[in-house]
Amino acid sequence: MTGAVLPPLLLIGSGKMGGAMMQGWLERGISEVVVVEPGEISLCKADGRIRHVRTLSEVPAEFHPVAIILAVKPQQAGEVLPYLSAYATAGVLLLSIMAGKTLSRMAAEVGVAQASLVRAMPNTPAAVRQGFTCAVASGSVDQTQRELSDELLSAVGDVAWVDDEALLDPVTAISGGGPAYVFLLVELLEKAGIEHGLPPELARRLARKTIIGSGSLLAATDLDAEILRRNVTSPKGTTERALQVLMAPDAWPSAVPQAIEAATSRSRQLGQS
Ligand SMILES: NC(=O)C1=CN([C@@H]2O[C@H](COP(=O)(O)OP(=O)(O)OC[C@H]3O[C@@H](n4cnc5c(N)ncnc54)[C@H](OP(=O)(O)O)[C@@H]3O)[C@@H](O)[C@H]2O)C=CC1
Ligand SMILES: O=C(O)[C@@H]1CCC=N1
Numbered sequence: 001m002t003g004a005v006l007p008p009l010l011l012i013g014s015g016k017m018g019g020a021m022m023q024g025w026l027e028r029g030i031s032e033v034v035v036v037e038p039g040e041i042s043l044c045k046a047d048g049r050i051r052h053v054r055t056l057s058e059v060p061a062e063f064h065p066v067a068i069i070l071a072v073k074p075q076q077a078g079e080v081l082p083y084l085s086a087y088a089t090a091g092v093l094l095l096s097i098m099a100g101k102t103l104s105r106m107a108a109e110v111g112v113a114q115a116s117l118v119r120a121m122p123n124t125p126a127a128v129r130q131g132f133t134c135a136v137a138s139g140s141v142d143q144t145q146r147e148l149s150d151e152l153l154s155a156v157g158d159v160a161w162v163d164d165e166a167l168l169d170p171v172t173a174i175s176g177g178g179p180a181y182v183f184l185l186v187e188l189l190e191k192a193g194i195e196h197g198l199p200p201e202l203a204r205r206l207a208r209k210t211i212i213g214s215g216s217l218l219a220a221t222d223l224d225a226e227i228l229r230r231n232v233t234s235p236k237g238t239t240e241r242a243l244q245v246l247m248a249p250d251a252w253p254s255a256v257p258q259a260i261e262a263a264t265s266r267s268r269q270l271g272q273s
Pocket of ligand 2: 101176
């Protein structure tokens, strides 16, 4: 379906993720979208393809979306899902990016056991079309709906599909939250630079460009990250000393798995609420 204009969509929640995805769809080509968002939307309201309403009850009755994208917080799902049963009964695709919310839980809250549901986990690099999304489909999703989901998600980056929904919890911890860990590293490098007397603006540039450049290097090669790391680490040099600290058993090799485990179990917990 690549290259085709996207069909009418209903986007519920146009915050950081919903807004980023929407931008990708506008660029990809979209026929019509109604955005439900209680606050202002950052998108160009003069674009005749976009209609902004503040509540679900304001969605025009004559508007018939082919897909509904759920981009509210999982804690806000209860304000939305119970009002989608008519759409679900009519076979409209429901595509959720809510962390933790399982397919079965969403079907139960919508009140339609056979709802066509896709659960997806993107990440914020979607804002620059460099996202990564992992998705799983319920048994009711047909081939056309799966292709449409793929089209919507690939408008903002790479997409991988899995069959085992349980994998979405560690995916959420690794690629969903992953950008935050990288940005934390930028923050810490910048802070350390300042503590070592670098002018703040230089410390900021060093930290940012180091991550940006490393990402570009990673993107430009098939070499494993381990090789790229070894390429920086001269025997008896400076990096080796830093890595002795970071790679100590009680440092990153234990902190990173613990962090991923904590986020994975929080994703599972959100699925129960
Ligand atoms: N941020 C991230 O990195 C990622 C987030 N996600 C998931 O994406 C979803 C959205 O996250 P994010 O974009 O960060 O959150 P945001 O808070 O930025 O966006 C959610 C938006 O939904 C709005 N909203 C609240 N209630 C309703 C309602 N009843 N109807 C319509 N809109 C409503 C909120 O408005 P208001 O602020 O006024 O409440 C807000 O603008 C979450 O479920 C999250 O788990 C997935 C992958 C990555
Ligand atoms: O922190 C969260 O819950 C969401 C899901 C992944 C990234 N942000």
